[in-house]
Amino acid sequence: MTAARVLRIVRYHWVTIVVLTLVGAFSAFAYAQTQPRQYTAGADVFVAVTGSATTGDLVQGNNFSQQQARNLSTVATREVVLAPVIADLGLTDTVAELRDRVTTSVALNTSLISISATDPSPTAAAQIANLVAAQLADVGPTLSPEVDGQQPVLLRVVERAVPPVDPSAPKVPLLIALGTLGGLAVAAGVVALRLMVGTRVRSLPQAQDAAGAALIGTVVSDRDAPQHPVTVRSAPHSLRAEDYRRLRGNLRFVQTSEQHRVFVFTSSLPGEGKSTTSANVAAALAATGISVCLVEADLRRPSLARVLDLPPDVGLTTVAAGDLPLEEAIQSWGPDRLDVLLAGPIPPNPSELLESARTRALLETLRDSHDVVIIDAPPVHPVADAAVLARHFGGAVLVVGTGRVREKDVTRAVERLRSVGATVHGIVVNFARATRADRLSYASYAVIEGVGPRRRRSASLQRSGSQRAPMKIPGLLPAD
Numbered sequence: 499m500t501a502a503r504v505l506r507i508v509r510y511h512w513v514t515i516v517v518l519t520l521v522g523a524f525s526a527f528a529y530a531q532t533q534p535r536q537y538t539a540g541a542d543v544f545v546a547v548t549g550s551a552t553t554g555d556l557v558q559g560n561n562f563s564q565q566q567a568r569n570l571s572t573v574a575t576r577e578v579v580l581a582p583v584i585a586d587l588g589l590t591d592t593v594a595e596l597r598d599r600v601t602t603s604v605a606l607n608t609s610l611i612s613i614s615a616t617d618p619s620p621t622a623a624a625q626i627a628n629l630v631a632a633q634l635a636d637v638g639p640t641l642s643p644e645v646d647g648q649q650p651v652l653l654r655v656v657e658r659a660v661p662p663v664d665p666s667a668p669k670v671p672l673l674i675a676l677g678t679l680g681g682l683a684v685a686a687g688v689v690a691l692r693l694m695v696g697t698r699v700r701s702l703p704q705a706q707d708a709a710g711a712a713l714i715g716t717v718v719s720d721r722d723a724p725q726h727p728v729t730v731r732s733a734p735h736s737l738r739a740e741d742y743r744r745l746r747g748n749l750r751f752v753q754t755s756e757q758h759r760v761f762v763f764t765s766s767l768p769g770e771g772k773s774t775t776s777a778n779v780a781a782a783l784a785a786t787g788i789s790v791c792l793v794e795a796d797l798r799r800p801s802l803a804r805v806l807d808l809p810p811d812v813g814l815t816t817v818a819a820g821d822l823p824l825e826e827a828i829q830s831w832g833p834d835r836l837d838v839l840l841a842g843p844i845p846p847n848p849s850e851l852l853e854s855a856r857t858r859a860l861l862e863t864l865r866d867s868h869d870v871v872i873i874d875a876p877p878v879h880p881v882a883d884a885a886v887l888a889r890h891f892g893g894a895v896l897v898v899g900t901g902r903v904r905e906k907d908v909t910r911a912v913e914r915l916r917s918v919g920a921t922v923h924g925i926v927v928n929f930a931r932a933t934r935a936d937r938l939s940y941a942s943y944a945v946i947e948g949v950g951p952r953r954r955r956s957a958s959l960q961r962s963g964s965q966r967a968p969m970k971i972p973g974l975l976p977a978d
Contacts, residue, residue, distance in 0.1 A: 537661070
């Protein structure tokens with residue numbers, strides 16, 4: 499996985515990452531607030547050896563005192579020291595309970611014993627540490643045998659404990675840091691689970707990575723598209739119409755060696771806008787003066803009759819069944835005389851009908867009689883019709899609906915097309931979000947034309963609600 503891919507994943511899931519990280523941090527902070535405060539006080543006891551007269555004796559005594567310091571540090575938490583402390587302070591703790599609150603340590607190569615005591619009260623913590631140190635200083639020398647009538651070990655309290663000001667537990671910064679790391683770990687797990695289940699395509703780079711194919715067009719989202727699906731006719735000066743014209747221009751560089759070109763428009767799943775895209779591209783191509791035929795090969799859920807407002811009674815199925823000649827089944831649409839062959843009545847065997855020799859001959863006839871044929875095929879995943887059509891006729895253009903399809907579905911669709919030998923010319927990203935830069939740059943060249951009531955003022959340049967006549971700008975032609 500490349501660094502760019504990781505950055506895109508973080509960008510797409512940043513809300514999840516931030517929210518779960520903050521939840522972890524706040525949970526740790528809340529947990530810290532519920533814990534009782536503990537205070538730790540410390541006292542130091544020095545261990546010395548008596549009776550050293552020469553330098554060699556001093557060296558040996560120093561080694562002996564360090565060894566005794568390590569031994570006596572364990573004695574500090576034993577009953578011989580703790581029981582008198584409990585009695586003197588009147589504590590309710592047992593020796594075992596007090597032992598859990600008293601710790602000792604000896605620094606390396608020293609004879610200094612550090613004694614720490616923890617208690618909810620800072621004063622009690624200091625008292626316990628001081629009494630343990632004093633009791634150890636009294637008991638320690640008695641544990642070694644006398645040499646020449648005197649104790650060889652001397653313990654002295656060199657620093658008394660004082661009541662601490664700040665609590666030693668809970669460690670709020672540490673808990674917050676651990677909670678933050680825990681939140682990040684949970685966020686990473688959630689993101690990884692989403693990636694395993696499938697992440698929805700929401701950007702152009704994401705669509706390109708999933709398809710592994712060239713991007714040949716993008717079409718911005720428009721809330722009025724369901725009411726005016728053929729945007730190149732209903733709103734020719736909109737951003738969406740310009741996107742279709744730009745896609746038309748890119749298709750001119752595909753199949754350049756073919757005199758008669760065929761493009762099979764399909765998608766991974768239903769609802770990605772392949773039929774609307776097919777109709778708009780066909781209308782945009784017809785507007786250039788070439789002969790174009792739009793064929794509806796989706797024999798299960800045909801929708802071009804509704805999109806183009808044409809009668810659905812006759813079409814490909816009636817011609818393939820031999821009930822009607824091809825010339826009578828083709829309908830003319832729009833001022834540019836776009837030829838349209840709808841699906842016709844839904845047959846009981848769509849796949850068999852599309853793969854029949856009669857249907858193949860019909861499509862070859864349309865290809866030979868038109869400059870460009872646009873085939874609106876079914877989605878790739880539900881049925882295999884699109885793969886078969888793309889293999890025999892030109893190749894496929896995959897429409898990817900942002901927010902409506904997952905990356906793995908796009909990847910599998912391309913793999914299925916290529917597995918049968920079909921060429922994938924590229925992808926068209928549909929329902930893309932128009933950036934502010936797109937709107938501002940377009941505003942300098944757009945011709946404002948009223949196309950209907952109640953349009954948002956912020957989008958007036960791409961689909962104006964004004965009823966005024968369009969502005970006349972001499973010499974200005976629509977961008978291609």
